[in-house]
Amino acid sequence: KNEVEQSPQNLTAQEGEFITINCSYSVGISALHWLQQHPGGGIVSLFMLSSGKKKHGRLIATINIQEKHSSLHITASHPRDSAVYICAVRPNFGNEKLTFGTGTRLTIIP
Amino acid sequence: DVKVTQSSRYLVKRTGEKVFLECVQDMDHENMFWYRQDPGLGLRLIYFSYDVKMKEKGDIPEGYSVSREKKERFSLILESASTNQTSMYLCASSPRNRRLYEQYFGPGTRLTVT
Numbered sequence: 152k153n154e155v156e157q158s159p160q161n162l163t164a165q166e167g168e169f170i171t172i173n174c175s176y177s178v179g180i181s182a183l184h185w186l187q188q189h190p191g192g193g194i195v196s197l198f199m200l201s202s203g204k205k206k207h208g209r210l211i212a213t214i215n216i217q218e219k220h221s222s223l224h225i226t227a228s229h230p231r232d233s234a235v236y237i238c239a240v241r242p243n244f245g246n247e248k249l250t251f252g253t254g255t256r257l258t259i260i261p
Numbered sequence: 262d263v264k265v266t267q268s269s270r271y272l273v274k275r276t277g278e279k280v281f282l283e284c285v286q287d288m289d290h291e292n293m294f295w296y297r298q299d300p301g302l303g304l305r306l307i308y309f310s311y312d313v314k315m316k317e318k319g320d321i322p323e324g325y326s327v328s329r330e331k332k333e334r335f336s337l338i339l340e341s342a343s344t345n346q347t348s349m350y351l352c353a354s355s356p357r358n359r360r361l362y363e364q365y366f367g368p369g370t371r372l373t374v375t
Contacts, residue, residue: 248306254303
């Protein structure tokens with residue numbers, strides 16, 4: 152069993168829909184990251200959080216440390232949001248290393 | 262803006278060749294990482310370096326070696342490339358300051374070994 156599980160693996164939605172991507176992890180962590188990867192490979196960091204909630208534009212990330220769960224929400228989704236979204240955790244024991252989920256492929260249809 | 266660059270976007274090599282993948286970052290970061298990314302498996306850490314000449318094995322170091330002679334440059338070496346090393350290779354860097362910790366990724370190198 153992976154230490155970081157994401158769901159769903161694939162998600163297709165219509166433009167304008169509210170999107171939720173989930174991430175569950177099994178280890179104690181010091182931080183959780185949400186990353187975005189567009190076709191072509193480049194990965195950018197969207198959020199780093201260790202508690203509560205963060206918002207950036209139409210993106211919202213939440214984390215519940217007790218339940219070992221995080222969600223990434225996209226409001227008013229747009230075709231340019233189509234990408235792979237990756238959850239990664241920094242385990243307490245792992246010093247500088249991250250453990251990654253396998254990603255959620257999101258496709259937004261116009 | 263942090264910039265992490267990789268020497269090639271696409272590379273095709275033959276089985277048995279020695280392959281060098283280079284990564285350069287311009288933000289004076291202490292930490293640098295090499296990952297490979299395969300469908301269904303996500304990113305897996307090959308090697309990690311936390312300082313010049315310092316390295317630590319990741320989850321899948323077999324068949325790879327690394328070199329960090331200068332702080333800004335981290336090289337991944339495939340001593341004798343094999344077809345199962347066909348993959349996307351991603352380099353990343355991060356500062357050591359845990360409060361500011363965030364990994365910055367390069368654009369990736371898609372390596373095909375034939």
